[in-house]
Amino acid sequence: MPSNLELKVRTDSFNKVKKILTLLEAKYEGLLNQKDVYYKNGSGLLKLRIENGRQSMIYYERNESSKNRWSNYEFLVFQDGNAESFLSKIFDVTAVVVKKRMLYLYDNTRIHLDEVKGLGKFIELETLVINGKADAKRRFDNTAKVLGIDVKEQIKKSYKDLIVKTKNQI
Numbered sequence: 001m002p003s004n005l006e007l008k009v010r011t012d013s014f015n016k017v018k019k020i021l022t023l024l025e026a027k028y029e030g031l032l033n034q035k036d037v038y039y040k041n042g043s044g045l046l047k048l049r050i051e052n053g054r055q056s057m058i059y060y061e062r063n064e065s066s067k068n069r070w071s072n073y074e075f076l077v078f079q080d081g082n083a084e085s086f087l088s089k090i091f092d093v094t095a096v097v098v099k100k101r102m103l104y105l106y107d108n109t110r111i112h113l114d115e116v117k118g119l120g121k122f123i124e125l126e127t128l129v130i131n132g133k134a135d136a137k138r139r140f141d142n143t144a145k146v147l148g149i150d151v152k153e154q155i156k157k158s159y160k161d162l163i164v165k166t167k168n169q170i
Contacts, residue, residue: 003129005140006062006069008155011121014102014113017147024146026106035098037084038160039091045158046091048083055083064156068137071126095167097159108136109143119162123149 011017021028037048044061060073102113112124125147127140144151155162 001072001074003070003072003133003136005125005127005129005133005136006071007125007140007144007149007151008157009123009149009153010155011123014121014123017111017113017123018102020147021104021106021111024106026104026111029103029105032101032103034101035096036159037087037093038095038097039087040094041091045160047160048087050084057083057087062158064158069154069156070133095160095163097163099159107139107143109139111143111147114159116159116162118166119159122155123147125149 032051035050037050039046039048041059044059046057046059049056049058055078057076057078058073059075060071062069062071098117100115104111104113108128108130110124110126110128112122112126114122114124116122125140125143127136127143129136141151157165
């Protein structure tokens with residue numbers, strides 16, 4: 001099962017980070033229009049991601065209370081059909097997260113500049129574990145540092161949890 005190290009922080013603007021990413025010559029992968037449909041699940045998180053017309057099911061486990069947010073995940077790609085309609089007949093939906101994501105790649109790290117409907121703007125980092133956790137942690141820490149991200153300000157919740165919390169406050 002693949003693993004990565006994640007971080008999420010709230011931001012008012014992407015301008016500073018975009019300038020740094022340009023200086024670093026980070027690779028811009030494009031704008032992703034995403035809809036994540038989260039389903040009730042006994043353990044971990046289970047979601048259907050609809051991204052620029054592509055559909056995939058993602059299951060992941062992450063300890064939100066630990067100092068570092070290591071995730072283990074698996075995904076399944078759907079070739080055709082309406083996965084959302086099909087899956088809603090089988091699973092109970094717990095939340096839907098809609099976002100626009102600008103995706104950059106730098107030093108084995110996916111950098112997401114997310115604008116999440118109903119929540120605001122966030123920066124996410126996901127560093128893939130390839131040569132062990134120590135190497136991933138080093139790359140992750142370096143990326144956060146060069147982008148000027150204070151890891152102490154990270155939000156240790158998924159967008160699903162933030163959407164559910166917002167709905168409960170209304």
